[in-house]
Amino acid sequence: MDLSRAKTVLIAAFFILNLFLLYQIWVEDGRDNPVLFGQKEEVSRLEAALQQANLSLETTLPRGGMRAAYLVVMPWQPDLEEVALNFWQLLANKDGEETLLPDDLQVIRENNDHNITICRFGSYEMLLLKEGSLLLRHAFRGLTREKLGITVDELIKRVPFLQDFVYDYKAEEEEKVVLYYRQDYEGFPLYAGYLQFSHQEEPDGDIYLYRLEPLGFAEQQREVIPPSTALWRFLETYTARDEVPTAIVEFSLGYYSEEYDAQRWEIAPVWRIRLRNGEIYYINAFTGYREN
Amino acid sequence: MIERLKIVLLVGLILLSLYLTYILWFGSPYLEEGVLPRYKFAFFTPLPTPDALLPPTAVVLQRQGTEEIILFRRGTREFDRIWQAAYEFLQRKLPGALGERPGEKEIEEILQEVSFELLFRFNPPLPESFLWNRGAFPEELHTIRLFSSGGKNYALLEGKEKVLYCWIDQEEIELEEILSAAAINDAPTAEKLLQSFVLQVMHPLDGNREVAIVVPLSKNEKDEDEGENRADTNSGDGVHGEVKEDASEAGPKAEDASDPVPEDKDGAAPAIKSEAEPVSADEKEDESIPPANEFIEYWAITVHSNIYIPNLLEASELYLTQEELPGKELVSAFFLDPAMARRIEERDGAIYFTDGKKGLRLYAGGAVEYTAPGLEVSSNRLSYSSALLEAAENQCLYGGWPASAFLEKREKTAGGYRFFWRSYARGLPLVTEVSSCEMLVNDEGMPYYRRNFYVFSRDMGEQLPFPHYSDALFQVINLHRELFPNQEATLLALEPVYRVIPDVTGARAVPAWAVHFAETGRIFLHWQTMEPL
Structure with missing residues (x-):
């Protein structure tokens, strides 16, 4: 047995394995799924919840793991x-x-x-x-x-x-x-x-x-909640209008607040969920509360 | 050398693969190491003891054989002492006492023999569970009477029903101790208003109006006293508010009067002269008839409930400031993670914090308002006593238990219990347009809270006595004569208060008589000028 050759083979094998693992991690981060081995279950639960709410997802959820700060206006x-x-x-x-x-x-x-x-x-x-x-x-x-x-x-x-x-x-x-x-x-x-x-x-x-x-922007940056969490929060409070099926056509991060008669105020980042029927919902990207 | 490098590289790759597997299995580490969000569970003040949570509105002491009534008013040292002593006494004695539900007649009989009586009145009612654990169906107590009679001690607890607790031991000394604890000598005496009386108002031509209280006699007394006990209704001594027995000689004119005359509960007609009439020469001979250059009018007053008025009350105008609470601590108390509460600076100087579910507004003047609409319920299941305890805890958590404020009102609604507090200064309530503090409590929590207490700052003048209440009563009648067409009035409440008048820098508290006739509503009269405030 050539020990040197064996080492080379093992190095190559582990190198390939590590590449594979890195790829998997990158894919999972992109899907914003915190747990790999619960992924399928999680996705199927989300799909079931969407179906129950007469909704379909016609857009890809953006990447999570972002940080943001309040915007002062x-x-x-x-x-x-x-x-x-x-x-x-x-x-x-x-x-x-x-x-x-x-x-x-x-x-x-x-x-x-x-x-x-x-x-x-x-x-x-x-x-x-x-x-x-x-x-x-x-x-x-x-x-x-x-x-x-x-x-x-x-x-x-x-x-x-x-x-x-x-x-x-x-x-x-x-x-x-x-x-x-x-x-x-x-x-x-x-x-x-x-x-x-x-x-x-x-x-x-x-x-x-x-x-x-x-x-x-305010000084302190914080991690925003993942889009999947925002979607869950949205589904918890959403009631379909007239039970007519519709679709989520946009899911994006931005800043939203009501119109205040005030001197200045802080605006929280929100996940905006726009439906095909024209309805728009804002989910606070820090707290997960619905803003409108 | 190469072989060594290979070993190092292999080991490195093995370790990396282990780490990546761990990451893939358990997820990435958090981007930021945040501390677990939690409420800053720091009370502004300690929780109040149960006796301080809902003290009585008034404590009245009456000894047998003397007409003297002692009134302990909220916010005074004597009041605190006597209530604390009585509370501890009741807590100790009630569990071992025999309880029975006597009839009104039986209670009357016992009360006739009492050597002294301590009366505690509660509004809002006191949950019986605050005193002792009676078991099922605790009452909401409106009145507690403590008295001794025939060597026995009694506590009469009045709620929906009256329960008399009695204990036979040598504890009468303890009751005396309660009295001595209150330093009765310092406490002011008071007058209990009669259930019905007549205001006799004399208008001499020199302009010095005199108002006196005239006591109607019952029919029996009237018969007995006829012809021998004619009280002078025109003493002319100028003592305002002197209570005079009988008005039988004012009566002849009243009998002639066309206006209906109210009868007191014994059926006796109070003496009323409905109009100012010139007095005849014959009448002049009678001492009880005023001289011709005066005219007298009479107003029948019916008192709706027991009203005690302190004697010799003095007061001065006070300068008040609004309570100031540290805003940062308040935000920390209300929000799980203060960083999640975004700040809105309003045009009126108020600062509003909200996390989308609840909002906290800190007004420039110091007032605090909190709303959490998500906690509103349509059918509250929280009991009164639990709501009261929760309200007290909230009060301590969100600004602190107010040192000189008392629970003034509670409203039971489908959405929970709404509690109102009012500030006091020098034993008198500070009457503002809205209550000093309001809180809604239900089984979900606290959906609404508003707090705006005034704090005594300094005196603005010398202490001056309140005029007799009869002057205040007539002043209100005189200002609104059109509302009393039959010269009859129903008095619902009468009390000395501080009327708070906000100004630019704070507020002024003006001593005032608060007169509440059923016909007029509540009217405040300046304690010196008697002008409406």
Whole structure:
């Protein structure tokens, strides 16, 4: 027996074994399954729970093991004249039908119990709620659906305070189409900030805007709960609407909070679960509690 | 050399394969070594003793053979001493005492022979289990009477039913000890309001109004006393609130009065003169008739419950500050892991912490509000005594047991027991628009908690006496005459209080008479100017 050769064979065998083990670990980490030997059982339990909830999973769950910190934000304090001017210039001048100068803009403000500020300019009506959400009514009067995309792209590109919004998804019904944009901060989706373009067949439509001013991340980073755990937490509280089966079409990590009438606040990372029927759920990625 | 390297490499690969197998089997180590999250189970204050948890609203001592009533008020040293002594005494004696359910007549007979009586009134009621373990169906006690009669000691516990406990031993000395423990000499005397009386208000032309209490006589007494015991209803001595026996001579006018005259429970009509009428020359000759340059009016007052009013009460305005609690400790107490509670700075200066399930709001002024909607239930199964104990524990855990506050009210709802506390200063309640503290407790926990105690800071002036309560009663009547068309009033409550008036830097506590007529609702009168607050 050649001992040296035996050693070489053993080295090769263990090297291959170690490669195999490393591969297995990498695969398991990707699936975010904490326990290898319970994997099949775990997956089948999750599938059964999804089925019971009339849900199917049409997206892959992202990798777990991430760390995140609270995001500190303050509400955006819009200058209504500036907002009106920006919308006016882009919406009223569409197709070059009319040329308007800033001096032509007349902003009429009304305060209703200090909760809503109404601002009228031209044929537009803008409502600013106390919490900071803004609604521009009749924004797309006379605009065909075909031209909606171009107009929206122009708005996002040219209006300074809309430039940190990125396309999120689209919801389409027979007579209505809604384009959803979300705020973005340092590569993280900020679901709490939204921009919606709602277009009807009339043709007309509204713009909804809620914007936050991110101040930065909190110092302490923590591990977020794995997507599978978030999915379990979601299934614990989910009730299917009208028992109609639907599917999870998006599962992503971002930041979400309700709209507060506050000076500044911390936003927790959330797992966003979006269903095909348009419902959206946010699961706190630290605590596992449902946020909405 | 190569062979050695091979051995080292082989050993390394074997060890690595073992480690990787371990990782694969048991999972990766945690990214961060967190400490196990746990509540910071640190009480702000120790748990109160059971006697401090729900002390009586008032303790009244009456000795036989003397009309003197001694009233021990909450928040005074004498009150604490007498209640603690009585509580320990009852805990010791009740288990060995014989209990029976006597009729009202029997109780009356025993009470007629008592040498002294100590009365403890509870609102909210005291769970009997706080005193002793009676076994099944413990009562919620509204009143406890301690007395000695015929060489025996008695404790009459009044809840839904009245149970009389009696023990025959030489323990009367112990009852006396309770009294001496209270340093009775320091305690203020009090007056018990009659079930019905008449306010006689004299308006002389010089403008110095005089109000007096006139006691109606029963029919028997009236017959006996007729013609020989005519009390002067117009003594003119200017002593406010003097209680005068009989108004039989005010009566002639009352008999003529068109307004209905209320009868007291014995059927006697109190003397009432419904309108100011000029007095005839004949009447002038009678001493009991006021001179012509005055007019008198009479108001029949029916008292709804037992009301004790302390005599010679003095008070001054107080300056109050709001209780300040350390915010960081509170957050640690409410949240399993404080780092999970995100912070929201509200525009009014309040700071709100929430983990998505529960929220804690710390107001800029010092108030605390906590909500946990997930703990609300539709049908609570927690008993009153357990809810009370849990509330006390929560109070100690979330800010501490308040030193000068007492449980004022409890509401039993389907969702649990709602408890309300109120602060006291110098033995008088600090009356605010809302109670100082509110807590909802059920078998799931504590869904709601609000705490906003005021703390005594300093006196704002000299101590001045309260005017007689009769002045306060008439002042309210005078301010709302239209609500008393028959010149009859039903008095529900009357007490001296501090009315809290918030200002920029804190709050001012103004001594006041709190007068509660059924016809008017509760009205606060400044203790010096008698103006409504």
